[in-house]
Amino acid sequence: MRVTMRVDGADTAADIDRPGESLLATLRDRLALTGTKNACEQGECGSCTVLLDGDPVCACLVATAQCEGREVRTVVGAVPRAVRDAFLTCGAVQCGFCTPGLLVTVADLLEREADPSDLRIREALAGNLCRCTGYEKIIEAVHVAAAASVSGAEEARATDATAWPEAATTPAVDAPAPDSVAPSAAAPPATERTGDARPSAGEPQ
Ligand code: FES
Numbered sequence: 001m002r003v004t005m006r007v008d009g010a011d012t013a014a015d016i017d018r019p020g021e022s023l024l025a026t027l028r029d030r031l032a033l034t035g036t037k038n039a040c041e042q043g044e045c046g047s048c049t050v051l052l053d054g055d056p057v058c059a060c061l062v063a064t065a066q067c068e069g070r071e072v073r074t075v076v077g078a079v080p081r082a083v084r085d086a087f088l089t090c091g092a093v094q095c096g097f098c099t100p101g102l103l104v105t106v107a108d109l110l111e112r113e114a115d116p117s118d119l120r121i122r123e124a125l126a127g128n129l130c131r132c133t134g135y136e137k138i139i140e141a142v143h144v145a146a147a148a149s150v151s152g153a154e155e156a157r158a159t160d161a162t163a164w165p166e167a168a169t170t171p172a173v174d175a176p177a178p179d180s181v182a183p184s185a186a187a188p189p190a191t192e193r194t195g196d197a198r199p200s201a202g203e204p205q
């Protein structure tokens with residue numbers, strides 16, 4: 001059975017051989033996307049968290065067959081740089097096994113709430129278990145990432161406001177529209193991923 005999905009921005013086809021195959025198994029074993037971790041396979045630990053049509057799910061509990069035509073974002077495609085950097089600078093990564101799932105959950109939280117409280121962070125992370133860090137550094141990292149995201153957005157807005165001063169004040173009839181000459185902010189061209197790629201022996205599991 002062939003299932004087509006959009007995974008981390010790429011049109012992707014996976015050939016599965018049993019209807020109940022989990023999205024986690026497909027991502028790791030067929031598409032070699034081993035950043036999504038397999039710890040419990042029972043929906044208990046959150047290590048396998050991915051975004052399915054924008055909502056966080058445990059990939060071990062979702063059948064790949066349910067994902068036809070849907071969008072999947074893993075730790076590879078779901079996490080802004082500010083979140084990754086904050087985890088590193090705050091020491092929120094120890095063994096790292098829980099980290100991909102936490103990063104996806106935090107990215108989703110900050111997408112919905114720019115500056116969440118400690119309570120909201122703890123609620124959002126309730127489904128992600130970490131045996132190493134004690135969570136305090138993770139919560140600190142969320143605050144650092146939130147602050148960085150807010151200041152980054154402000155910088156981007158300030159840059160936008162000054163990028164085309166003449167266009168903003170005195171639009172010339174013959175002048176090219178800013179969109180036609182400005183550096184494109186469009187998403188990179190879609191790529192395609194097909195197949196049954198298995199991780200090579202040297203790749204992280
Ligand atoms: S591996 Fe999916 S929740 Fe633990």
Ligand code: FES
Pocket residue numbers: 092093094095096097098099129130131132133
């Ligand atoms: S860093 Fe080891 S389980 Fe979280």
